[in-house]
Amino acid sequence: MGCKAILEKVGDVFTVKSPVGHWRYQRLTAVALAPLTILILVMLHKALHAPYAEMVSWLSEPFTALGIIAWVVAVLYHAALGVQVVLEDYVANINFRHQSIIATNLLFLALGIAAMASIIIILLLR
Amino acid sequence: MAANNRPLSPHLQVYRLPLTGLMSIAHRITGVLLSLGLILFVYVLYAIAAGEDVYNALQVFMSFWLCKLVYWGFVYALFFHVCHGLRHLLWDVGKTFARETLDRYALVELMASAVLALITFYLL
Numbered sequence: 001m002g003c004k005a006i007l008e009k010v011g012d013v014f015t016v017k018s019p020v021g022h023w024r025y026q027r028l029t030a031v032a033l034a035p036l037t038i039l040i041l042v043m044l045h046k047a048l049h050a051p052y053a054e055m056v057s058w059l060s061e062p063f064t065a066l067g068i069i070a071w072v073v074a075v076l077y078h079a080a081l082g083v084q085v086v087l088e089d090y091v092a093n094i095n096f097r098h099q100s101i102i103a104t105n106l107l108f109l110a111l112g113i114a115a116m117a118s119i120i121i122i123l124l125l126r
Numbered sequence: 127m128a129a130n131n132r133p134l135s136p137h138l139q140v141y142r143l144p145l146t147g148l149m150s151i152a153h154r155i156t157g158v159l160l161s162l163g164l165i166l167f168v169y170v171l172y173a174i175a176a177g178e179d180v181y182n183a184l185q186v187f188m189s190f191w192l193c194k195l196v197y198w199g200f201v202y203a204l205f206f207h208v209c210h211g212l213r214h215l216l217w218d219v220g221k222t223f224a225r226e227t228l229d230r231y232a233l234v235e236l237m238a239s240a241v242l243a244l245i246t247f248y249l250l
Contacts, residue, residue: 027218030211037208040167041201045250047170048188048197052178059174072168079161086158108164115168118175125175 022081029078036071043068060126065119072115080108145232153210156203163200201246205239 043064046055058064083104091097143151173184187193213235216222222231 027215030215034208034212037204041204041246041250044167044170044197044201047174048185052174052181055174055181068171072171075164079157079164082157083161086154111164111168115171118168118171121175122171 022084026078026081029074029081032074033071033078036067036074039064039067040071056122056125059119059122065123069116069119072112072119076108076112076115080105083108144229146228149210149232149235153207153214156207159203160200160207163203166196166200198243198247202239202243205242205246206235209235209239209242 043059046058050058059068084101087097087100087104091100170184173180188197213222213231
């Protein structure tokens with residue numbers, strides 16, 4: 001499989017084809033994300049002010065870790081769907097539009113991998 | 127001449143958007159900005175995983191006033207996006223469409239997002 005074919009496959013996986021599916025997942029992730037906002041604000045506040053040991057032990061609590069993982073997965077999917085709609089509306093050139101959607105999906109995928117790797121390392125640090 | 131009489135879509139340059147239109151485009155703009163902010167969010171997770179030195183350096187960097195401004199911008203954008211997002215979910219179940227209530231609900235969203243951001247600012 002050539003590089004182009006792989007990219008197209010990745011694009012197909014992360015570009016929801018059915019408009020109803022896109023709509024539904026945008027809403028499902030929104031419902032999951034809204035209550036988790038509080039957890040994320042607490043995490044960001046701690047990250048800016050708390051000593052290192054406190055931050056790590058807080059993140060290592062099962063409830064916190066699960067909440068952060070759920071938020072990261074949901075938010076990256078939600079953002080990918082949202083940015084896709086924006087690109088579909090404002091990028092006139094079909095080819096460039098398709099490529100930019102694939103590129104943003106890959107960026108969000110990379111962010112997700114980086115976030116998950118970081119959380120696993122934090123849990124091991126405990 | 128029929129082709130020239132076709133209705134035109136609103137010219138954004140000469141057309142003052144109603145409050146609901148401004149809320150709609152602000153929802154989009156905050157969504158895109160929050161997506162960019164996710165890069166910073168993942169960097170925070172990375173800094174914690176990378177160890178105490180990187181973490182402390184991040185805290186020092188984030189105490190710079192411009193970084194604090196970006197941080198509070200992110201927090202307000204998040205509250206705005208959540209408030210208008212909940213409004214979208216209400217619309218999705220077929221509620222709050224009455225024309226005369228649209229501006230009122232938009233004001234409620236703006237007030238709610240501002241109050242939530244202020245509460246966060248004072249509590250945290």
